[in-house]
Amino acid sequence: MQMQTPSSNSLEREMSWSCKLAQMDHDSQIESARTEGKTEGENRLGQLMTRLFSLGRLQDAQKAANDMAYREKLYLEFGL
Numbered sequence: 883m884q885m886q887t888p889s890s891n892s893l894e895r896e897m898s899w900s901c902k903l904a905q906m907d908h909d910s911q912i913e914s915a916r917t918e919g920k921t922e923g924e925n926r927l928g929q930l931m932t933r934l935f936s937l938g939r940l941q942d943a944q945k946a947a948n949d950m951a952y953r954e955k956l957y958l959e960f961g962l
Contacts, residue, residue, distance in 0.1 A: 926957065927953075929960075929962055930943075930946060930953070930956055930957060930960060930962055931943055931946075934946065942956065
């Protein structure tokens with residue numbers, strides 16, 4: 883059985899703390915990216931709806947709100 887010295891315990895605590903900090907940083911970056919992506923998606927949908935409403939294409943707006951494939955087609959049509 884190997885006896886641990888106070889310095890080895892300190893090193894283990896420091897390594898453990900470094901791993902925890904790295905995980906917290908990673909988690910924070912993931913959440914930030916997720917939030918940014920959600921905001922971009924909402925802005926994109928808002929732009930699409932604004933264009934459809936301004937053109938009087940209410941049926942297209944209603945269909946786009948419920949049909950992802952149709953919405954993607956409209957994104958391409960409007961270059962969004």
